[in-house]
Amino acid sequence: MSVPRFWRRLKNLYNLIGTHCKKCGEYYYPPRNMCPKCRRIGQVVPFKFKGIGEVVTFTIVHSAAKDFAKNTPYILAIIKLEEGPHLTSQVICNHNDIHIGMKVKSAFRKLGEESEKGMIYYGTKFVPLADN
Amino acid sequence: MNVGIVSYGAYIPRYRIKIEEIAKVWGDDASSILDGLMIYEKSVPDMDEDTITIAVEAARHAINRAGVDPGRIGAIFTGSESHPYAVKPTSTVVAEAIGATPDLTVADFEFACKAGTAAIQACMGLAESGIVDLGMAIGADVSQGAPGDALEYSAAAGGVAYVIGKENLIAKIESTYSFTTDTPDFWRREGMPYPEHGGRFTGEPGYFKHVTSAATGLMKRMGTKPSDYNYAIFHQPNGKFPTRVAKMLGFSGEQIKPGLVVPRLGNTYSGSCMMGLAATLDIAKPGDRIFMTAFGSGAGSDAFSISVTDRIDEIRNRAPSVEKLLSNPIYMDYATYAKHKGKIKL
Numbered sequence: 471m472s473v474p475r476f477w478r479r480l481k482n483l484y485n486l487i488g489t490h491c492k493k494c495g496e497y498y499y500p501p502r503n504m505c506p507k508c509r510r511i512g513q514v515v516p517f518k519f520k521g522i523g524e525v526v527t528f529t530i531v532h533s534a535a536k537d538f539a540k541n542t543p544y545i546l547a548i549i550k551l552e553e554g555p556h557l558t559s560q561v562i563c564n565h566n567d568i569h570i571g572m573k574v575k576s577a578f579r580k581l582g583e584e585s586e587k588g589m590i591y592y593g594t595k596f597v598p599l600a601d602n
Numbered sequence: 603m604n605v606g607i608v609s610y611g612a613y614i615p616r617y618r619i620k621i622e623e624i625a626k627v628w629g630d631d632a633s634s635i636l637d638g639l640m641i642y643e644k645s646v647p648d649m650d651e652d653t654i655t656i657a658v659e660a661a662r663h664a665i666n667r668a669g670v671d672p673g674r675i676g677a678i679f680t681g682s683e684s685h686p687y688a689v690k691p692t693s694t695v696v697a698e699a700i701g702a703t704p705d706l707t708v709a710d711f712e713f714a715c716k717a718g719t720a721a722i723q724a725c726m727g728l729a730e731s732g733i734v735d736l737g738m739a740i741g742a743d744v745s746q747g748a749p750g751d752a753l754e755y756s757a758a759a760g761g762v763a764y765v766i767g768k769e770n771l772i773a774k775i776e777s778t779y780s781f782t783t784d785t786p787d788f789w790r791r792e793g794m795p796y797p798e799h800g801g802r803f804t805g806e807p808g809y810f811k812h813v814t815s816a817a818t819g820l821m822k823r824m825g826t827k828p829s830d831y832n833y834a835i836f837h838q839p840n841g842k843f844p845t846r847v848a849k850m851l852g853f854s855g856e857q858i859k860p861g862l863v864v865p866r867l868g869n870t871y872s873g874s875c876m877m878g879l880a881a882t883l884d885i886a887k888p889g890d891r892i893f894m895t896a897f898g899s900g901a902g903s904d905a906f907s908i909s910v911t912d913r914i915d916e917i918r919n920r921a922p923s924v925e926k927l928l929s930n931p932i933y934m935d936y937a938t939y940a941k942h943k944g945k946i947k948l
Contacts, residue, residue, distance in 0.1 A: 484699045540941075541649050562648065564932070578658040578699055580650040590686055592654060592695060601616070 471582070473589050483593030486576055488555060490517035499555040521576030522599065523551040525561065528568055537582050549574060549596055560595045573599035603778075605730040606771035607764055607908070609670055611663025611921050612880045613656050613742075614760040614867065617646040618931040619939045621755055627936045628750050635755055640841025644758040644868025646934060646942050647744045653682045654692050656761040657742040658699040660873075664738065664763040665700055667921035668770070672702040675765070676734025679724050680710050681717025681741045681872040683790065683797075696740065706734075714788060715837055716898030717741060718762065718872040723778055723904060725766035736767040741872035748796035749945055756840055758868025762876040772914045773883065773892070776907040779820035781812055788899030799899075805843070808901050813837065813847050816903030817895045824907055828852040831907075832890040835878035837897035838864035853893070860885050861894075866928050879908075881924035888912040 479500075481487050488499030492513040496505060499519060505512030528547035531538070538544070545561045545568050561574060574596040581591040620643045625632035636642060647656070657680050665672055680692045693708035711717040711724075718741020725737025742761025747753030766775075787808035790797035800808070813836055821827060828834070834853045836844035841864050848858045861878030870877055875896035882892055892908040940946050 480698065484695075485701065562650070578655050578662070579648075580652060580655060590652075590654075592658075592699070595650070 471591055473584075476589065476591050483581070483591075484578070486519040486521050486551075486594055488517055488519060489514050497551075497553040497555050499551065499557055517553075519551050519553055519555075521551075521594070523549040523574055523596070525568065525570055525572040525574060526550050526556060527570060528561065530565060547596070562595055562597050563601075567598065575599045575601075603726070603730065603775055605726045605766065605768055606774040607883075608736060608767040608770055609664045609668030609765040609772065609917065610762065610880050610883060611660045611665070611667055612760070612762045612877060612924050612927055613659035613663060614924070614927040615645050615647045615651055615656070616930070616932050617648060617942065618643045618933050619646055619936065620933060623936050623939075624755055638840075638842065639755055640845070640865055641756055641868055642865050643931070643933075644756060645760055645870070646939055647759040649942055651744070651759070652686045653680075653684045653742045653744055653761070654686055654695050656744065656759065657682070657692055657696050657740045657763070660742060660761040660763040661696050661700050661738060661740060663921040664765050668765065668772070668917045669920075670736065670765055672700045673705070674735045675700075675702040675738050676706050677725060677728050677737040678702060678706060678708045679721035679737070679739055681713065681719075681721045681739070682710065682743050683712055683714055683717065683871055684744045684746060685710055685712070688792070692742075693740075696738075702738075713902060714898035714900050715839065715869070715871045715874050716896040716902060716904055718876045719894075719896035719904040719906070720898075722764055722766060722906075723780070725764075726775060726778065729767050736765055739764045739766060741874075741876040743871035743873055745869065745871040746790075746796050749940070751796070753797065753799065756864075756869040758870050760867060760870035760873045760877055762873050762880050764876065770913060771911050772917060773911060774909045776909055777820060777824050778904060778906045779816060779823055780902060780904045781816040781819055782902035783812070785812070785899075785901035787901055804899065808899060809837070809839065809843055809897050810847060810850070812901050812903040813895050813897050814850060816905040817851050817893070820905035820907060826907065828857070828893070830891060831857065831893040833860055833882045833886065834858050834893040835861035835875055835882060836895050837875045837903075838862065838878060839869045839874070841865050863924060863928070877924060883910070883914065884918065884923040884925065886910045886914060888914060
């Protein structure tokens with residue numbers, strides 16, 4: 471991820487800010503500038519998601535891209551937020567505990583870094599809802 | 603003073619390493635270390651946790667506990683000796699992550715283990731003078747201890763955030779007093795990964811001189827004595843120092859017990875004394891008085907006299923208590939700990 475690209479998405483990554491169409495009631499994450507259902511009559515506004523959701527499906531990554539190699543094995547999951555949108559995120563928990571339907575909540579974590587002297591990227595991952 | 607604590611929030615990573623596990627690697631006698639330090643285990647950050655993520659989680663708990671509107675926060679100061687960036691404030695990320703930007707001032711503080719309480723004092727000044735509505739002071743660290751060094755048995759991870767203001771207080775700060783000298787008991791040079799320390803030199807001329815001077819200085823100014831307080835918290839580099847200094851000053855074991863979190867947590871440096879205060883606020887009753895003295899190597903001490911208000915009972919349970927954060931830990935071996943702490947370079 472380049473620094474400008476991260477900076478543009480920073481608010482979305484930190485606080486799960488997506489969009490909501492007031493016309494049809496649909497929620498979007500990542501945010502959309504236009505509602506694909508309502509098109510030009512849509513009323514799209516920023517929306518901050520609560521950060522509560524459940525695991526739809528998951529995998530455990532043992533062989534990762536170079537930037538994530540030191541974190542293996544890690545859990546990558548598709549999360550369905552309470553408000554409806556699905557997103558892909560790491561889930562931080564015991565690998566024996568992860569299961570489909572698991573309730574999760576957002577947590578603020580490091581997503582990665584450019585290098586030892588480069589930018590650190592922060593954002594949202596998920597942990598079990600029952601965690602402290 | 604017409605200023606105090608509006609809310610507070612703490613965060614502790616779930617991982618722990620036991621003292622016996624570290625001693626086993628370096629061939630040390632675990633029982634003598636346990637007796638000497640009175641620390642049984644210490645917290646360890648996850649692979650993707652650092653001072654910024656810990657500060658953000660603590661700040662979010664503080665915001666949620668009292669339902670604070672982040673837009674009212676006019677200043678955020680984060681004290682730490684393990685800021686991830688040498689240049690790029692931790693507090694900018696915290697401000698953005700809690701939704702307090704852009705109408706505020708932020709800065710990072712550094713004063714060994716008392717940078718967080720120095721941040722509280724700065725927020726007190728800004729809030730009481732009316733320059734800001736609310737200020738947020740954070741103490742957070744993923745403290746460093748070189749492999750095999752004595753510090754490795756205590757250097758832990760955690761953070762605490764306090765919202766400081768003039769209204770809707772859960773605790774009034776009655777007064778504060780600081781005692782500071784140039785005492786080279788502990789330092790870390792620019793670019794160096796681990797701190798150096800003066801061994802036993804950190805005790806008498808460092809910790810004990812400054813803590814006792816700040817504590818007696820504040821009580822003398824206020825005309826109070828140890829028996830006027832229900833609870834007391836002193837900086838906790840280990841379990842032995844705060845226990846001994848409390849006795850020297852005339853505080854009892856019962857007064858320091860609720861805030862003495864170091865045996866199960868380790869030394870969270872800038873979060874250390876503030877974590878003890880959070881644990882004490884978790885159980886304090888309206889009307890209780892709390893005495894706190896932080897210490898930072900280099901060296902200085904900040905003493906505070908605090909009085910708990912009726913509002914504490916309204917908001918206390920809206921965010922995790924320190925006891926809850928200490929519960930249900932995940933224990934790790936030394937190899938995994940070394941990986942988490944970046945001691946193994948890939």
